[in-house]
Amino acid sequence: MEARMFGLETPLMAALQHLLDIPDGEAGAGGDKAGGAGGPTRTYVRDARAMAATPADVKELTGAYAFVVDMPGLGTGDIKVQVEDERVLVISGERRREEKEDAKYLRMERRMGKFMRKFVLPDNADMDKISAVCRDGVLTVTVEKLPPPEPKKPKTIEVKVA
Numbered sequence: 001m002e003a004r005m006f007g008l009e010t011p012l013m014a015a016l017q018h019l020l021d022i023p024d025g026e027a028g029a030g031g032d033k034a035g036g037a038g039g040p041t042r043t044y045v046r047d048a049r050a051m052a053a054t055p056a057d058v059k060e061l062t063g064a065y066a067f068v069v070d071m072p073g074l075g076t077g078d079i080k081v082q083v084e085d086e087r088v089l090v091i092s093g094e095r096r097r098e099e100k101e102d103a104k105y106l107r108m109e110r111r112m113g114k115f116m117r118k119f120v121l122p123d124n125a126d127m128d129k130i131s132a133v134c135r136d137g138v139l140t141v142t143v144e145k146l147p148p149p150e151p152k153k154p155k156t157i158e159v160k161v162a
Contacts, residue, residue: 054115056091065143067091067119072137081132081141084118087125091141092116124148 057068069091071079079093094114121127121143129144 054091054117056117056119058119063145065121065125065145067117067141067143069117069139069141070137071134071139074134074137076134079132079134079139081130081139083121083127083130086127087121089119089121089130089141089143090116091119091139 054069057066059066059068067089071093074093074095078095079091082090082092084090092115095110095112097108097112124146126144126146130141132139132141134140
């Protein structure tokens with residue numbers, strides 16, 4: 001049953017539910033199924049949760065598109081920016097919990113675990129001019145636009161008099 005039904009939707013319960021999720025490949029026969037025959041796979045559910053929990057801003061500038069995602073406390077090794085299927089921008093990574101043996105958590109509200117966002121890039125995006133900068137916990141991925149195509153000039157055909 002879902003924790004929401006009983007009003008137990010707290011960060012602690014969410015963390016416990018995350019810890020109790022069975023990793024891919026360890027669920028026995030049919031290990032990639034989350035909910036019986038025909039249900040979504042565990043991979044799909046995990047990716048859907050990661051995407052829903054990663055808010056982003058998308059801006060169209062004069063010569064580029066900017067994708068802005070908050071990434072507090074993450075280093076460059078924890079963030080991955082890729083282009084899949086030639087037009088899909090994927091921002092992913094993982095935030096890990098600091099483990100200290102002499103401390104115990106009294107409250108855990110910050111989201112831990114994997115995160116991901118996918119964006120289908122428009123046709124005028126230049127796939128060779130993509131840059132990513134993480135400054136003060138904010139990741140900005142900039143995708144330059146291709147120059148607009150030159151308008152086609154009408155072809156003039158000379159009329160010959162016979």
